[in-house]
Amino acid sequence: MRWFGLPIPAPDERWVLSDISFRVDPGEAIGIAGRNGAGKSTLLKMIAGITRPSAGRIALSGRVAAILELGMGFSGELTGRQNTFHAAGMMGFNQSEIEGALEDITGFAELGAFFDQPIRTYSSGMQMRLAFAVATAFRPDILIVDEALAVGDAYFQHKSMERIRRFQAKGTSLILVSHDKVALQSLCTRAILLDNGQMVRDGTPEAVLDYYNALIAQKKGETITTETLEDGRMRTISGTRQAVIEHAALEDAASKPADTVAVGATVTLVVKARAVEALPSLVLGYAIKDRLGQTFFGTNTAFSGQVIEAPQAGDTATFRITFPVMLGPGTYSIALALSAGESHLDANYEWRDLALMFDVVNLDKPAFDGKMFMPPVITVER
Amino acid sequence: MIPAMRQSFGLRRTWAYRYFVLSSIATELRLRVVGSRLGLVWLVVSPLLQVAMYALVLSTVMRSRLPGVDNRFAYAIYLLAGFLAWYPFTEIVTRCVTLFLDNANALKKIAFPRTVLPLIVLGSAAFNNCVMIAVTAAAFLLMGHVPSWQALWLPVLLLANLALAGGFGLCCGVLNVFIRDVGQLVQIGLQFGFWLTPIVYVIDIIPASYRWVIGLNPMFWVLDNYHRVLVYDQPPDFGKLAAVVALALVLLLLGRFMLRQSQAEMMDTL
Structure with a gap:
């Protein structure tokens, strides 16, 4: 690395990503899978505008929201309300915009009276709900999620998936990093597999994850x-x-x-x-x-x-x-x-x-629901 | 189609974050007050104690050296005026040097213009200094010193001081990401700077043949004008004021240029 013409001893350089090319259309959802160090996070950071590629080009239209880590910018001593204003401000929104979204945020986070308590008193589930609510309070044109959905209980996952689906229906493109086959398949129509900074597969989530599983084994x-x-x-x-x-x-x-x-x-x-x-x-x-x-x-x-x-x-x-x-x-x-x-x-x-x-x-059994057949014996007494 | 990288720069984008800058300053204050009984009082306690200490220790040596000020608290008044200029400068420089390192996590995870970080520091220091100005004014009145109308120059002097500190701090802050020694050097530099600037002494005690050394110190230009308008009831030295403003602008532009140049490398290094 040279800086203002001064050579600065560079920590050994390597290409984290190369030859990656893909296109995401409005409303499309793509998943990104890959082993640790495959370059997933770097790719997301470039799309989010946090890092620049040293070569190549990223073209985006519309507002990008990236959830790379839930609760970034939160401070434990501040109340949920204060943190909401702070974190949403960090995303570039002003006071009146945030006030307009406040109802939606409190509705999603379901904190009740805790909203005006310091968030150090929150359970981790409550913090997560608030963080997700703030991060997704404003529908972005491109939403980038880095394994944030892998955390949290089933209720939270269900709620956040629901919200993402609603965004998608309104035309938000989704870029999701996950190894969870169910999450990828239920949200994404396409997946990309990165390995050693290269794009090795681009296809249906099922095909890409099967290949990924073969790859890690x-x-x-x-x-x-x-x-x-x-x-x-x-x-x-x-x-x-x-x-x-x-x-x-x-x-x-x-x-x-x-x-x-x-x-x-x-x-x-x-x-x-x-x-x-x-x-x-x-x-x-x-x-x-x-x-x-x-x-x-x-x-x-x-x-x-x-x-x-x-x-x-x-x-x-x-x-x-x-x-x-x-x-x-x-x-x-x-x-x-x-x-x-x-x-x-x-x-x-x-x-x-x-x-x-x-x-x-089902040819000859009484009608039933579910993925398993458990032949029941039902007795009714009256 | 907007190239993603173009978004992270430009003053216009920073302007869009004005609400965030203001709310961050308020947040900083709130965090400082939370859980402490005296709250904002702590903003002024430590500088006032320092002034009192120097006043006690050095007043006998210094009293006779302040010509033109007819007040038995003359030295204390001189000290207060000096610290009023020195405190925001050190506060800003100290914080700016580690600014990008301290905020590394947020910088790596959230896309926001990096120029808002020094702005928050400047705003917060300006607020602290306003509190300090109020306390100093009260102290002046208690000691029977009523500054002349020349004191109205103070906001201009303060702005120039903040700009100088911000520019210098920004340059050091960017460098410190790549060469961590800068942080240590700046700390030592500030220690020396304190004694190379006539804050606790008057320039007259320096032998005439060495005074030019002090004259090269930009903080002397700042301090001298503070002393003129607050202590000696004189108009500011416009030559020195212009020099401070010019140097501040050069440093600010240089800092901004360095920040732009280092965008990609900084993310890799943090």
Whole structure:
């Protein structure tokens, strides 16, 4: 770094971000995922106008609000009201503007009489609600949120998500950093994955987060590939490929492929695996997930005590897993994993997200709600 | 389409933050008062005690040296006028030197024009000084010293003093982010500055052949005018006043230029 022509010994320089290019339209919401140090925060700071890129350009239109840390600029000795005026002032609003928004802020923060007490007396939940209420009191054109939603209880998360959705409907663009698949999928239509300052993926939140999960589990010698499925979703396959899945199918009681399964019907998951080279052990794991990627059930053959010891190169094994589908109507996917032990973190031979997909429909059961089928016995006495 | 980086600068954007500057000054005061019984009284207690101490210790040595002031409290009056100028200067410089380091967290997390930070310091120091002026005026009256109409120059002198302190502090503050030694140097500089400025002594006690050294000290230009209008009932020395204003403007512009130049690097260094 040179400054006024004076060389100043620079702490070792490195490119935190390079070759990043994306566009967010009004009302669009994009998520940003990446490991620690991938450059997410730096990217947000540049968009927020706190740091400047040393090369490249950021074009924005409208007002930007960034929630990089909840409660920045708050002082414990001041009351909630005083802090509100101070923090909103720091965002560039004047007294009358803040007064106009006061009702909205107190309504969201739900502090009651505490609003006029010093905020050091607040619980952390109360401080968070106030901070979020102030930060979002004025609808910005671009809202930047850095994992702020990961904190707080379910009620707070629900409230803040609700508010963000309302902004979105009015045309606010959202840029959200999060590793929470549910938050990303429910708010964002698109996600970007950063790794070592590079943009490695730009796609649906599901595809990007599957890739991200493969990335954090990735070890030396492992490869990650992705395939686009018929319905446009992305399948991520990672692992060392020392053992591979040759065939996978979901079959009904008559051994016919089952794409659609009735609630409560019994199906069999058939997986044929082959060891590419001699391995210490081989375990098959599977997980049944819903549309949002939440796991409903998962287990493996290590838990069931059926580890295949020392398979030789070329050995194959066929696993048959029969279970009743106690799920509510909806679309589900099955993820498969071949590994050496209980966890794919030991040795991940092959990990395949979205290996199979099936729909569950309610054919013969009384109507019910929810993602699980728990056949009830109801007695009524009168 | 506005390039994001253009937003963080320009006086217009700072002007948009005027409410924040005012409310921050009020907040600072509130934080100082909160939980303390005497509250704002503390603003003046320590300077007054210091004046009293010097008055006690040095008055016998100094009394005969104040020609033209016919008052047995002449030295105390001289001291008060001097401290009235010296206090805001040191307060502003001391705070500005660590300004960006102290606010590193906010600077890294919130996008706001950085020029508001020195403005808050200046405003807060100006308020403190106004309290001090009121107390000094009361003390003058108690000691039987009624300044002439020349004292009306005081606001002009104060503004020039604030500008000088702000400009100098801003330059040091930016430098201190990159070279932390600046903070230490400035502290030592202020200690020496106190004794190189005729605050507790009159310039006449310096041997004539060395007086030019003091004459090079901008704070002497400031102090001399304070003394003229408050103690000696004379109009300010306009040459010195012009010099202070000119130097203040140069330093302010330099500070602003340094702040602009260092924008990106400062964020990386903080």
